[in-house]
Amino acid sequence: MESKKPAEEPLERPSIKEIKNEGTAYTLPSKDESQRPVIVPPTKPKIRYSLLKTGICYDVRMRYHAKIFTSYFEYIDPHPEDPRRIYRVYKILAENGLIQDPTLSGADSIGDLMVKVPVREAEEEEILQVHSRQHLDFISQTEQLERESLLKETEGGDSVYFNNDSYLSAKLSCGGAIEACKAVVEGRVKNSIAVVRPPGHHAEPEIAGGFCLFSNVAVAAANMLKSYPESVRKIMIVDWDIHHGNGTQKAFYDDDRVLYVSLHRYQLGKYYPGTIHGNYDQTGEGKGEGFNCNITWPTGGVGDAEYMWAFEQVIMPMGREFEPDLVLISSGFDAADGDTIGQCHVTPACYGHMTHMLLSLAKGNLCVVLEGGYNLDSIAKSALGVCKVLVGEPPDELPAPKKQPTPEAKKMIETVIRTQSKYWSCFKNRHGNDGINFKDAITSTLDTRNFPLQNAIREYQVSQLSSQFNFVQLPILDLNLPANTMLCTSGIQDSETLVVIVHDTPEIWSERDTQTGIIDPSSSIIVDNALKMINWAMDRRYGIIDINIPQTLFEHANYPGVASSQEILIYLWDNYLKFFQNLQKVAFIGIGDAYGGIVHLLGHRDTRSVVKCAISFLDKKPLKVMVPLIDETLGDWYFKNSLVFTSSTHSCWGSTANENKKLRKKYGRVLKADCDGMTNIFDERFEEATDFILDSFEEWSESE
């Protein structure tokens, strides 16, 4: 606006023709506009999408594939991949008026919003685009098998079942997926959904598995690439089934024309299908390197927050950069709230939002293909959430409470972004040090420029403790450790009362450049909570031993200077404390992971003659179990004489449901702080901790 001075560059000037047609800025238009010449001829809309309907593939014949009933148990507790799954999806669409088909028979004319895309059996040639002849033959022969043979194949397969209609259903399912895609690609529908079963994404080129016979989505994608080489050059497959789509991944693992993105539970490879192929670091190979993205939830329980986060942080930027011509959703609904196999909590509204986001890619060329999902109500409602958006409805509001993604999920997304940043420029510079092999840089001994920061920090602690409090080194003779690992007040061997502080490298608070990953030393501080305890103990003239346990560098266990706190505490006891003649009272203070050494010592040596208490500050570090090797009563003793302060969000407290959960005694007396973060917990509980020490030392008479 900057109105009073003229714009720096001249404004566009209207041409004569423009002035004639539009009037100039300073000629008021005639007040009787109807007398002006016609200047825009009646125009066919230059848009096509919103005028089309949404396609749907559904065919009752796909319900014929079913598990052969062998016991009453299977009747009352049916196999989860239940023929009613597709029926229930179709039914809820009718109930909500998205389709008009009163008999639910798969009518030809189904109203103004959706249009039937007829299902047909996939051709052999189409199936062979992905699967081997051998696999195809194996599935086809099930049509002729006797009951006993069918049961035998069912028994022998990896989570699949067969009856004599399985081959037909599988061909229809696969053909439905192909036809649904085709209708989109040929512009007959604006987008589409294939309500098909059996599902497909676990079927690998050579083998069926996970309820899947043919890899429907992969077969459809491969045939679109083949049949429409001009208009379909790149396909993005988003697989939001809660299981990894090993079959789809395998079909395109070395193919740069198909970007496969899967969100699934992984659990260190222990969740079905249970192989490392589902891990986040599987990014494709050969030409396909960088075109495979696994987003791996470490546990179940994820929901809207995590999925929205994954979409906005990863999938959408990646999709926009990939510029697919067609987007396929491998749409399992087993991450849906209510699915007892997936045990996650994605709501129908969230399925709608994810669909809405994907509609912004590939000019809306989107085809949804049903995969898993085993709670009949959940899959129906979820599919309705998707279909409403397909026909043009806005997604529903995400239900409250709107949570944050869990820290674990956020961390996973970070990891995925870091992993994919090699391939996608939208992730470059998102996470710093992109070009640096961090692990190599740190563990490299060749490059003399690099020092572990922990060494510098310990050196500084040493200089502070020696200059302020005259601490000296407590020699460590037999262990291969830095000499400054243990420090103590002078004359320690004669102390009557001793505080032993065992701590991790202190925290560093820092501002960090999100572009480069380099932290700014000028705005970084070391926050050494141990010092607060040392100051307190110095005031009371106790003897003090300070033990520094650097954290292992990237599990590089052989890194010089790294040893376990267990080893050091045992060493301290065996070589020093048990020989100190005057020693009467010892308090152990653990800070961080290092506290494990205290728990270990107390279980492995009988220290009760002098040790009065053990107080630890864990924040979110894991609890350690006391293993009473000396005698049975040690457990009780430890519980009575310990305090273990944890963050209010420590995982031991579980979800909000069991907030008042009692932990077992073997962990000591574990307390939940009202806050989070080591420093906050220290501030909140410092007095409680020192009172407990004084109590255990029976020094109240002196101090109060």
Add this chain to the structure above:
Amino acid sequence: MESKKPAEEPLERPSIKEIKNEGTAYTLPSKDESQRPVIVPPTKPKIRYSLLKTGICYDVRMRYHAKIFTSYFEYIDPHPEDPRRIYRVYKILAENGLIQDPTLSGADSIGDLMVKVPVREAEEEEILQVHSRQHLDFISQTEQLERESLLKETEGGDSVYFNNDSYLSAKLSCGGAIEACKAVVEGRVKNSIAVVRPPGHHAEPEIAGGFCLFSNVAVAAANMLKSYPESVRKIMIVDWDIHHGNGTQKAFYDDDRVLYVSLHRYQLGKYYPGTIHGNYDQTGEGKGEGFNCNITWPTGGVGDAEYMWAFEQVIMPMGREFEPDLVLISSGFDAADGDTIGQCHVTPACYGHMTHMLLSLAKGNLCVVLEGGYNLDSIAKSALGVCKVLVGEPPDELPAPKKQPTPEAKKMIETVIRTQSKYWSCFKNRHGNDGINFKDAITSTLDTRNFPLQNAIREYQVSQLSSQFNFVQLPILDLNLPANTMLCTSGIQDSETLVVIVHDTPEIWSERDTQTGIIDPSSSIIVDNALKMINWAMDRRYGIIDINIPQTLFEHANYPGVASSQEILIYLWDNYLKFFQNLQKVAFIGIGDAYGGIVHLLGHRDTRSVVKCAISFLDKKPLKVMVPLIDETLGDWYFKNSLVFTSSTHSCWGSTANENKKLRKKYGRVLKADCDGMTNIFDERFEEATDFILDSFEEWSESE
């Protein structure tokens, strides 16, 4: 799936009724489905949105408000708020078939996609919901003013103009915005656009400004809240005009019912409207605190990447958490590519994507109201991008090249998120240290737990240099500096050849917890590039002086131990170097900001008898000008004998347009590395640097 063992929780069991209606899993459906009972009666769609059209408000009478023509200059270079603006928007919609109105007269029946929402004059009572009676009276009297008075008011106002139709146009513009909202709220249209002028968002309750007479969007929002208290309880206004909507912000600054989010150029408050009210830290007051969000671009030039980033990182999560009942877009198109006032580069496709995203809020209840935008082609194309999405088209693909948001824009978004994280739980724990007053923590002298990390790092350097190379301290007597600021090889006073290295605190590469902002010491390393140079110089048996210049802590200039490199270098020269009897050749090496001291010294003392060269590694740190105080020829000398290595992305290289830009000689010989990052540049240019030193020392004969 985990198929072979039964699911841990029992699957849902079908009720008898369900079994009857649906068949069971093990009863194959009849192959003649048409004989099954009708179970879903013909159903009216339970959806409303996609069946409705998009509303449009347009009325040619709003073209009557125009600047009175006072000179030929104004004819050929018309005022940017040009009556043709709304005409051109309407016209492009007709040209693309979104509306059918061959005469472009604002016909009543305009086809299947959009529907005319008649424009009316806003009522006094409606306007008074936002504006004062005084302001209303002032605008209304312009209807009666003589030409001279109109020109006088135009002259006197803040970027507004008046003619006798201004009041009518302003009332129509305001009424159009109201009617467009009303049609959405009453469910007559699915969403709407008000193609209106004069714009509104700069008009404050008491005063017109910035081409705006009445605050259209604010008036519409206030009246929706008043007239539909049940259905419209909360409104989100997204203002993507390139200027801050000071009027809209002011109208609801203390109102928690309206969330105002503006994206605009700010430029330290120098861009129109040019007040601090547009800054990111203006978050509302009273009940409205936390319901105002300014996203402030530091400069022009932003485009799709920055807007998409702002939407996905800030606006969408915030919008979902706010749960508005209605979303209004204050839709200026002056951030559009081609607008010479905005000088930004948002494409029509990006306007489509932003609209698409906002449609996922408030169940699609969205009303777009035109604000600024001054390139007639740009606003037409941008509006088409918006309207296509409104009627149900997918957004177009964002055009290549898809860039990253600029670092400055990303930083700004970080700042906005940090600022808003006080109010919005979606931003909590996004940026670490939320609960910590970082600045206080660092500069506090009370808390004995805190140490600047820089001190620890220097201490460690000292221990390394003294143990490996027998460095000693070079005493600093008069300056109040840490004793370890200057180190040197032993016998320095007798050196013939000397390398003086002046460096910032070295870099720390680190992994940092994005939740807490705490870095993990176990995965942090110090990367001390100076050491590479020291090793080289040690090999050649040169004397070495190592000078450490810690960065100022948060501009807390009095922090002990911080001094300028200028001061130290002058001190070094005046107290040491100029007295060294044997000294013949000196090379200065600067690393980071600290290099400024070298440039300063070379200009302020005549060191040419011994100094042979000055080589600096800046990465992205700012260039320093050599001020030749000694004599004029120093400038040339410096240029000839210096190398200044900068990052390929150093700001001195400007945009890609002037890539081969030559920098002025006063900066020395500035070179552009092929890479980015101090360590990368060091590796790339180390040999060039040392060759230059050898050259300047004329030591080639010895070494080659």
